[in-house]
Amino acid sequence: MRYKESQCLYKRAIECIPGGIYGSKSPGFTVPGQFPYFFTEGEGCRIKDADGNSYIDYLCGFGSMILGFGNSRVDDPAAAQLRKGDLLNQPAPVMVELAERLTGLIEGMGWSVFAKNGTDATTLAVSLARVHTGKKRILMAKGAYHGSANWCSTNDFPVLDEKIHVHTFPYGDEAALEELFHRYRDEIACIILTPYHHPTYVPQILPAPSWYPKVESLCEKEGALFIMDDIRANFRLSLKGSHHYFGAKPHLVTMGKSLANGYPIAALMGTKELKSTAGGFFITGTFWTSMVPMIAAMHCLDVMEEEKVQDHVMRVGKRLKEGLFQAAAASGYAVTLSGPDSIPYMNFDEDPDLFLNQKFSAAMAAKGVYLHPHHNWFLSLAHKDSDIDETLEKAAEAFREIRTGA
Amino acid sequence: MRTPRDKTVAAVRSGVVSSLIDELIALDENLAASLPSGKYAVTLAAPDSVRRFISFNGGKRGVLLWFPRHRDMTAVLSGGKGTLIPLPTGPGFFKALKAFQRSAGAVAAAMDVNPDITDTPALEKKTRLLLRAALRGVCEVYNHDHWVAARASHIPEGRIGIGVAGRKDISGVIVVNKGLMILEREPSEEGVNAFLEFSDAKVCHAVLTGVEPALGALGEGRVMTKGKLPMIQGLFPLLDRFGEIMK
Structure with a gap:
């Protein structure tokens, strides 16, 4: 049985861990029984599960691996520092170097603080916006993911109180956004947006040309802050930030995931005007100053700059999208490949409920390609043309299999 | 509360x-x-x-x-x-x-009745009753219980099939529409948006009687979630609550 060890481990896990594996990594979010649940190692763009099965990976640690697993240019200096100490009493010099580097690199940003997960950064961002504006209300797009804190999590219960001041609107709906700004005049602290709309299950939506000018003018008029949550797209669109790619001008930017190629670090950055507010705000976490991820981030930035990572992931992603489109068509399926080329997602046009996505992903997993059925995919520097070729070959087989019910 | x-x-x-x-x-x-x-x-x-x-x-x-x-x-x-x-x-x-x-x-x-698992007809009969009770119970919990009201409000509208693979007689369809959940009287699997499927009647019986944890069966693929997952995910708190109320 292909996933025997994964399933044995999961059986043990449910005895001592609520849900066995929680959140977005839960088996229920994949294709239960037909997907691996535990992984043991990765190299380049390939990962190995607990049963020893190997996969070409298109989830990349939920986007964190932008250079590929085991990149020695990042891992060697990080490992060397780990042996000398990671978390000392005070921050290491690299914290200053990383903040300098990011403020020089990320367009419009004048300062940076560091944390661990995206949720840390987005929660800091909205808190800071509330402190700065003296207002409470937060606007976010319906279905957008900004982390697992109570103010934004998908838990509707029993943490309702946290959401009293959070209001949603359909992504890209300028009239609905305008209406919210009108309804809560003088009460809105901020709007938080991902660079483009990347909810689970459905096609991804890129912003219309008029979207960011509208957001910015409403924020300007109402004295609200504009937060760009760049945690997921992070560096797969532009080295200067996804807001640069889309021509937006946020007041605060959150980053994480691919910043350090898989090492745990997130960053909140802001404009110079917000620096004094941030300085007066108590920001801390025991592990937020650990230096290994910062060293990894510095080296990851080096590689991304030198190797022009964004160009690469866009190019191989485009090949993947086009190839999947053709392979699907050859089996009589019309599919939509949405999102930027470097972060694609596929939906079968005839099946909005995703039955076919699940069958396709399960078939691909059985063939050694990890394409998540419900979450967008990621390309990395480690994905070579030969990996794309192999993926497309297997995809053609998988499309044929699900068409014939094999 | x-x-x-x-x-x-x-x-x-x-x-x-x-x-x-x-x-x-x-x-x-x-x-x-x-x-x-x-x-x-x-x-x-x-x-x-x-x-x-x-x-x-x-x-x-x-x-x-x-x-x-x-x-x-x-x-x-x-x-x-x-x-x-x-x-x-x-x-x-x-x-x-x-x-x-x-x-x-x-x-x-x-x-x-606690049927022997080797007595297939008796087991299937009991499973059918348990499933019917659970599905109707889930609907009533959704429609009446204040505790799950907020938690279940996000279940998307549509039709959810629940039952044993290939056995229409041990299956049901729940419809979520305009804030109400009803169990279809004459269910058809055509056009369901999501499916919670048990691989056979034994698994269904074991899960519904609590002999086997649902998560364990899910992990092994003996319980499958298919289609529009948020619809099925929304059922689990209802099933838990149904169990609490029927104690």
């Missing part, structure tokens, strides 16, 4: 009992044959519009069983003592009363 309201418990209990009577009569020829002949009906009623209608042979009138308090309804339908006032609603009064007593007793007996 978490304690279910009396009305909720009565609504869930009466919904489940009325559904199980329908199901058992369809399943059990001996029971059907033992009921008085002719057309008649039983209505179970309690304050605040808790009302269930059970038709025998297509009948529309017979008896209305009025429970002055929700607790009376819950107690009587659980096999305990409570105040119950039978009111005639038509010529089939006595037949309806007798049929209700007999079929409710048969349901209680059938639900007490």
